[in-house]
Amino acid sequence: MTRPFPLVLSAPSGGGKTTVARALLARRDDVGYSVSCTTRPPRAGEVDGEAYHFLTTEDFEAEIAAGSFAEFAQVHGRWYGTRAAELRRVMAGGRHVILDIDVQGAEQIAAAFPDAVLVFLLPPSGETLLARLTGRNTDDRAAILRRMRNALEELRHVTRYHYVVVNDDLEQTLRRVGAILDAEVVRHARHEALDDRLAGLMSDLEQRLRAFAHS
Numbered sequence: 001m002t003r004p005f006p007l008v009l010s011a012p013s014g015g016g017k018t019t020v021a022r023a024l025l026a027r028r029d030d031v032g033y034s035v036s037c038t039t040r041p042p043r044a045g046e047v048d049g050e051a052y053h054f055l056t057t058e059d060f061e062a063e064i065a066a067g068s069f070a071e072f073a074q075v076h077g078r079w080y081g082t083r084a085a086e087l088r089r090v091m092a093g094g095r096h097v098i099l100d101i102d103v104q105g106a107e108q109i110a111a112a113f114p115d116a117v118l119v120f121l122l123p124p125s126g127e128t129l130l131a132r133l134t135g136r137n138t139d140d141r142a143a144i145l146r147r148m149r150n151a152l153e154e155l156r157h158v159t160r161y162h163y164v165v166v167n168d169d170l171e172q173t174l175r176r177v178g179a180i181l182d183a184e185v186v187r188h189a190r191h192e193a194l195d196d197r198l199a200g201l202m203s204d205l206e207q208r209l210r211a212f213a214h215s
């Protein structure tokens with residue numbers, strides 16, 4: 001009944017958005033995931049086409065020139081982008097589409113899709129964020145430093161987001177993001193064919209009223 005919309009999840013690296021996105025996808029059948037493209041190399045265990053579509057810089061830039069991306073940005077010195085066709089694919093299946101993207105991408109999505117919902121996940125503290133970044137064991141010191149600096153920069157953009165959730169406890173975060181989705185789904189403006197539904201309901205009620213009045 002509700003028109004599918006993009007749900008942007010942003011957080012500094014280590015903010016837990018990938019975990020939150022995966023858990024939402026596992027628990028809800030009304031959401032799908034937009035697999036991004038990137039020029040960064042795959043981390044151990046990342047499968048092409050699942051975590052990301054891993055592209056060469058040349059291919060990525062060719063797609064920029066061809067206008068394939070609904071949004072794209074450089075993050076930590078690499079290209080990242082969301083193909084417009086990927087968003088259409090998920091939404092054409094009737095599902096809301098989760099985008100795990102940075103603040104630059106979020107702004108582009110908000111401009112292109114005014115009905116998009118923007119959620120920022122805040123780490124509970126600097127200490128937790130650093131612990132998550134160093135505990136990942138996939139990045140070297142320089143990469144961790146870059147991600148910490150980028151986290152500071154990203155926090156300056158939180159005001160653009162509709163919702164801010166402190167991601168301290170995963171279950172609580174999932175309840176909160178789930179509640180955001182549930183509320184957004186029933187927003188008046190998102191209902192498809194609401195006029196038809198109301199007209200049907202009113203004519204049904206009128207008939208019943210007449211029948212009842214004459215009984």
Ligand code: 5GP
Binds near residue numbers: 010
């Ligand atoms: P990572 O390399 O750790 O997977 O992601 C690094 C950052 O890039 C994260 O903040 C992530 O949300 C962001 N990112 C991932 N995919 C996209 C995308 O398609 N577009 C944009 N703008 N950012 C993305």
